[in-house]
Amino acid sequence: MAAPTLDTAGPSTAVPPAYLDATRDNASLRAFLHGLPGVDQVGAEARVATLATRSIKTTAKAWAIDTAIGLIDLTTLEGSDTPGKVASLCAKARRPDPSDPSCPPTAAVCVYGDLVPYAVEALEGSGVHIAAVATAFPSGRASREVKIADVQDAVRAGADEIDMVIDRGAFLSGRYSAVFDEIVAVKHACGSAHLKVILETGELATYDNVRRASWLAMLAGGDFIKTSTGKMSPAATLPVTMVMLEAVRDFAEATGRRIGVKPAGGIRTSKDAIKHLVLINETTGPEWLHPDLFRIGASSLLNDLLLQRHKLRTGHYSGPDYVTVD
Amino acid sequence: MSSRLDVRKTYKLYIGGKFPRSESGRSYVVTDTKGEFLANASRASRKDARDAVVAARGAFSGWSGATAYNRGQVLYRVAEVMEGRAEQFATEVAAGEGLRLTQARGVVAAAIDRWVWYAGWTDKLSQVVGGTNPVAGPYFDFSIPEPTGVVAILAPQDSSLLGLVSVLAPTLAGGNVVVAVSSKRRPLPAITLAEAFATSDVPGGVVNLLTGGAAEIGPWLAEHADVNAIDLTGTVGGSDEAEGADAELARDLEAKAAGTLKRVRRPSVGSPDWAAEPGLSRMTAFLETKTVWHPIGV
Numbered sequence A: 001m002a003a004p005t006l007d008t009a010g011p012s013t014a015v016p017p018a019y020l021d022a023t024r025d026n027a028s029l030r031a032f033l034h035g036l037p038g039v040d041q042v043g044a045e046a047r048v049a050t051l052a053t054r055s056i057k058t059t060a061k062a063w064a065i066d067t068a069i070g071l072i073d074l075t076t077l078e079g080s081d082t083p084g085k086v087a088s089l090c091a092k093a094r095r096p097d098p099s100d101p102s103c104p105p106t107a108a109v110c111v112y113g114d115l116v117p118y119a120v121e122a123l124e125g126s127g128v129h130i131a132a133v134a135t136a137f138p139s140g141r142a143s144r145e146v147k148i149a150d151v152q153d154a155v156r157a158g159a160d161e162i163d164m165v166i167d168r169g170a171f172l173s174g175r176y177s178a179v180f181d182e183i184v185a186v187k188h189a190c191g192s193a194h195l196k197v198i199l200e201t202g203e204l205a206t207y208d209n210v211r212r213a214s215w216l217a218m219l220a221g222g223d224f225i226k227t228s229t230g231k232m233s234p235a236a237t238l239p240v241t242m243v244m245l246e247a248v249r250d251f252a253e254a255t256g257r258r259i260g261v262k263p264a265g266g267i268r269t270s271k272d273a274i275k276h277l278v279l280i281n282e283t284t285g286p287e288w289l290h291p292d293l294f295r296i297g298a299s300s301l302l303n304d305l306l307l308q309r310h311k312l313r314t315g316h317y318s319g320p321d322y323v324t325v326d
Numbered sequence B: 001m002s003s004r005l006d007v008r009k010t011y012k013l014y015i016g017g018k019f020p021r022s023e024s025g026r027s028y029v030v031t032d033t034k035g036e037f038l039a040n041a042s043r044a045s046r047k048d049a050r051d052a053v054v055a056a057r058g059a060f061s062g063w064s065g066a067t068a069y070n071r072g073q074v075l076y077r078v079a080e081v082m083e084g085r086a087e088q089f090a091t092e093v094a095a096g097e098g099l100r101l102t103q104a105r106g107v108v109a110a111a112i113d114r115w116v117w118y119a120g121w122t123d124k125l126s127q128v129v130g131g132t133n134p135v136a137g138p139y140f141d142f143s144i145p146e147p148t149g150v151v152a153i154l155a156p157q158d159s160s161l162l163g164l165v166s167v168l169a170p171t172l173a174g175g176n177v178v179v180a181v182s183s184k185r186r187p188l189p190a191i192t193l194a195e196a197f198a199t200s201d202v203p204g205g206v207v208n209l210l211t212g213g214a215a216e217i218g219p220w221l222a223e224h225a226d227v228n229a230i231d232l233t234g235t236v237g238g239s240d241e242a243e244g245a246d247a248e249l250a251r252d253l254e255a256k257a258a259g260t261l262k263r264v265r266r267p268s269v270g271s272p273d274w275a276a277e278p279g280l281s282r283m284t285a286f287l288e289t290k291t292v293w294h295p296i297g298v
Helices: A026-034 A041-051 A058-070 A083-094 A113-122 A144-157 A168-172 A176-190 A207-219 A238-255 A270-283 A301-314 B046-065 B068-084 B086-097 B101-121 B125-129 B162-173 B188-198 B214-223 B245-259
Strands: A072-075 A108-112 A129-133 A161-165 A194-198 A224-226 A260-262 A296-298 B027-031 B037-042 B131-133 B139-147 B150-154 B177-181 B207-210 B229-231 B263-265 B287-295
Touching: A026 A176, A026 A207, A041 A238, A041 A270, A058 A072, A058 A270, A058 A301, A072 A083, A072 A301, A083 A108, A083 A113, A108 A113, A108 A161, A113 A129, A113 A144, A144 A161, A144 A176, A161 A176, A168 A176, A168 A207, A176 A194, A176 A207, A207 A224, A207 A238, A224 A238, A238 A260, A238 A270, A270 A296, A270 A301, A296 A301, B037 B086, B037 B188, B046 B139, B046 B150, B046 B177, B046 B207, B046 B214, B068 B086, B068 B101, B068 B162, B068 B188, B086 B101, B086 B188, B101 B162, B125 B139, B125 B287, B150 B162, B150 B214, B162 B177, B162 B188, B177 B214, B188 B207, B214 B245, B245 B263
Parallel strands: A072 A108, A072 A296, A108 A129, A129 A161, A161 A194, A194 A224, A224 A260, B150 B177, B150 B229, B177 B207, B229 B263
Antiparallel strands: B027 B037, B131 B139, B139 B287
């Protein structure tokens, strides 16, 4: 894939016209975000619990497993990552199950910015996207200049998706326009690369905050909203993902723009993944079951999906000896 | 004196150090030899077996990596806890196997002694079945026994405590982890033994006990790619059908096990005498020998 070109014009916001007023300054943003309806916590958790009881079996399960594999951002974000580890991760992303050519590739790999060149080399011609985490991931504690440089560096190296973290400190202390401006600036620095905005919902404390942060990120031009860095717990929980999906659905209704959602962290089993697929289907509709609009950030999940795939193919249970050790 | 309501127990499975109900929600009635109600037991399903294998696999590195001495101590502790529950075991064995209480007490004593005997073997096995090998070259060459891994055991159908102990303890002593299916008609001593495991020092997942049918769960364990070996002892009397069905079940399970390259211990011909001196064969059945060539000189 061609490296995205960098736009050299100054930051221009792509805020939908109807919301230009709401994003004018901090006071208007605050008024807008706090004017959003509150989330019924008990209702949200009950709704998710009901959906999680759906039983998905046989052919539907086979479809769900293959769909889930195609939605994965296969991730390695360790301090100990090496070019070799990234290369083997990329090989796995291209052919998750070497013994079965019918197994689809994952949607993308997700690595730190400095390892992007190795991923570019390993994934050439495969159609698997390359996502890089940037903006002083995972804490986001750096100056705007450093964050922008981090993004530009990853984009120049060939990343076509950027996962940024928002400044949770600013968000929680009510400096919404600071967060907004930063997302706008990062989006500009991304050029044609897709921008995923990580809300780190584990630090946002309430579902109301998750809803506000989702709207803030969407108004500022994020292409995806992502739950978590995966570096803290709780990460992606089903109610949080549902609140974000609802925000995305409402935003699409109001503006006609479809934003993607990416739960990340803590999704380890096929069952968890399938629960997410059910949730999407019931919240935003099946058109969101597409890698352009939904991703799952995960590393160990893929192995569990492969084991389930083996089970469906062979009729007997498989084991960890039959998948790679990551 | 006021009469008391019976506490009609419904026992659960033992998986990963916990006592879950069967995923299937099923249970069955356990009766004594005269057909009187004893308790309800969970009827394990294939998914319980799957969960048990996952729990066992997770416990393998810890148990096989523990020193043989430590394993011996942990197993000895199980015998201590069993001793404290001896009367409960005796009542259950008497009811299930149709013995008088005094006879049953003898069986329980033998089972506890058997457990202690195997506990003592943990740190002596490698001296007896391993050793140094004389080789024609400048090498120090030695062989050591290593555990096979996750072992599925279909426990004896007739001898519900002594038989169970005689298949469990040797497998554990060598460092294997176990998923065992108890006697179907006489599961109570197995459940009580699970309670002994839970209250001793055996790490969760090292032993997993399922109650239910060997003919139902056996095929799933035999085919499971993450089970390394299977003991088919419980196929004798394990099918609900007529004569000849047991042998067919054993053949079927062996064929299934071959599909995923398992070590198989076949059921013995005729019913084994569980009271007899056991010998080493049940320990060595699930050990593999690793031979190391170490250069000397230089």
